[in-house]
Amino acid sequence: MVLLDSGVARAKGVELQSSAIKHHRGEARTSALVQAREKAQAMAAVLGKKVDDVVSIEERVSAADDSFEMGLIAVRAIIDVTFSLNSSETRGTGFVDGTV
Secondary structure (H helix, E strand, C coil), X not given: CHHHHCCCCCCCCCCCCCCCHHHHHHHHHHHHHHHHHHHHHHHXXXXXXXXXXXXXXXXXCCCCCCEEECCEEEXXXXXXXXXXXXXXXXXXXXXXXXXX
């Protein structure tokens, strides 16, 4: 590494970023939302019901959601979605944990 070769022995407060991180977070978020709807529809079908409108959407955010390894960035999105279900409510959680 260039820093180590130049004699740097310690670095503090290093932050790694990708120019495409917003794009990858958006893709993870979209996948989590699709997964939440699919889970809610599958659960509702077992009960002979259908999913109606979205009642609420909440994204769980953590400082540890994204992680970096040499050449890899792990992107995570956890979305809680509450859907109305034939005059009642059901809840589905979508979770995507992938490496790009």
